[in-house]
Amino acid sequence: MIDLIIIGAGLAGLFAAYTAARAGQRVKIVAKGLGATHWHAGTIDVLGYYPTAAAPVTRPLDALRDLTRAQPPHPYALLDGALNDALENFLALMQELGLPYAGAANAGDNLWLPSPVGAARPTFLAPRAQLAGDLQRAEPMLIVGLQGLRDFYPHLIAENLTKQGHPARAALLPLDLITERRDSNTAQLAAALDEPARRAKLGAALKNIVQPGERIGLPAIVGLEAHRDAFDELQAQVGAPLFEIPTLPPSVPGVRLTNALRNRLRQLGVRIEINADVMGFHAEGDRVVWIESDASGRPLKHRAEKFLLATGGILGGGINSDHTGKVWETVFDLPLVTPPNRGQWFRARFFDPAGHPIFRAGVAVNREFQPIDARGARVFANVWAAGNLLAHSDSILERSLEGVALATACAASRAACHPKP
């Protein structure tokens, strides 16, 4: 018997499952595939840009007060303190799971971390292995890449950082320090660095090229299962601060985060069924009774008392669209808040600071995080929604993706644990 089925295995789905399972609910996750955590940087953005402000956000929690006043339907405006709880729970959980996260040295400030092209990106919490990359620190950087590793070009990164006033130089090391493979992706290299002997070779080479006072930026490949030890040992051996720069997919910090959360869910008895593409559902009155997923022979039915949607936005697959401009929610065909027609999806300029209206499309919810229709009436009595599926936030523009995911997952999951009649 399952109390709560969560649809979606991204950050929102996993965190909602954790919140509910810890509150004693019997939880199952049903998902089409593994979630978007695999291609994200592993950092927790809360708010990096405020659409109408010229400057980036320095202190996101302060800026949120303005945002929630100015944009009452924004998911952040529905939270009642759940953001702080979610971030605290997340920090405690990650500490417990051996993948500790932290924020900027000046508590409450955003971090500014280098991207894999050397751009500065604001984020609120980062895994410990990324913290020394904060561009608010003064030490010059040595960005180290590996010959033959695709999509990570240290000279490009160093040049771009230097141009922005963050002194950096670049170096390339041979790939055979780490692996005998002729061809490797970042996930495979990270697994190779789980082995102490390979780390030691890399460490010796880094020690050789680093100059006093420098910090070293590496592609995010320092260990997968043994990441914590790998990072600590390598840093101690080199004797300089190290930081990882998240790469293009496979993004190892995202994989580590997913693995850690999934392991904890397994311990909590949460079953995660992936490759389960939800194709239909059955409702009686205003209650969903079951959902069914595509299977080789006949659809597989999943029954539960309650359902929480965390299927993501357009990229995650929670929302789909066609060439006629039709936009729909993919599981329950819930009412969506969208621009009225396709002509209004986009503004004329690609980088318009106000963003594009279609990216704010999504499911509108009440303060209980239950989907509502255009008149504000609850659609189903036992359905909740969280994450990037929600309307009224443009999380890429705002740099709020993971903050919205964690906070709304926490709030929706709590509401689902104690449903109001």
Place this chain on the structure above:
Amino acid sequence: MHTASWHSVGMTLDECIKCNVCTTYCPVAAVTDKFPGPKYVGPQAQRFRESGQLKSPDISVDYCSACRVCNEVCPSGVKIAEINARAKAQIVAERGIPLRNWFFGRNEQLGRIGSIAPHLANLGFHNPVSRYLAEKIMGVARHAPIPRWSTQGSFRKWFFSTPRLKSDKKIVYFHGCSTNYYEPCVGKAAVAVLEHLGYEVIVPPQNCCGLPMLNNGEFPAAEKLYRSNLEKLVPYADKGYPIVGTSVSCVLVLREEASEMLDLENAATRSLRAALWDLSEWLRDLLERGELDTNFRELKMVLPYHVSCQARAHRMGRPSLDVMTLIPGLDVREGNAKCCGLAGTYGYKVEKYEIAMKVGEEAFRFVRAQGDDVKFTTSDSEICRWQLEHGTHKDCRAPVEILAAAYGLYDLDKRRLL
């Protein structure tokens, strides 16, 4: 007529967003750089395989084991394994098939010939000298866990020579080649369980499902086998009889893989799909309808359960687990290993044997972690059972054997009916 279904293999190609989740989870790419990963040989290389293009010199897709983990983790629904299978078929169509792979595709005939004189066949093939020669001449890995022919006679021979239950409730059994020639005990256990539940078991004429040929790129020959099975089985489906199978991979081929890979979709394929069940899936359905006899004997043991990649590819949940957990005293432990490595005939090939063993290490490690007292393991696929026994030196049983034992019908040690 060949028709593309609404969600056809080719159409899904455009759904790939290059996120690399498949590459991250591919068990083969993790252990060898001969296989660059599903994204590269699948959705990416497929762009260069359109008809009329020059032959690609890149044949690394041959190192895909067809375990389907890529499909499982893909968040976009790309049918990567099927794209790879078709690419292999294209290579075979262009360049011909190695003799060894031609033999591997014909395991039904091999089974039939060997079972004429199984003692002699086992002696003739399973001795160090012939295995050495088979490796040197044919490229069949000499240590690979190739099954032995049953010396008790085939499953069909047993079935048709013993008195069987007659009943109004009828069910059709698809045993597959492996049960018929190598593990008839699995078929006997299945018949015993079905008869115990009051069903008359019908074993119609049937042939190889075609999986070994599909995996080795022989699509035209596989299509003949599939069509032949449709002719033999669809009449029963049309009568409304459920058809059950104990081999998850055969059932997967007959229900979905063959029609997808061959782009063959019609009333007959739909009829078979609707009637065909994995036996555990069907038992779970009985359970949900309140019709399963749950009066099991206690089986006091720890039982590591390797969920084979072929079972997961069905997307039907964990029916064997759902049913086995009803057995009192039985501590079934579900593993998370991605694949046993053997993957059909993959691990039998000399150039792939080491890869298969490295892939399987995750499953072997899981079994070892359950303690030295573990006597049996279980898995839905015969291939996984052979590989697990090879890698762990512990006996592996089919879930239906465990159930038959729990109904008091079967001796798990001796692998025979009581």
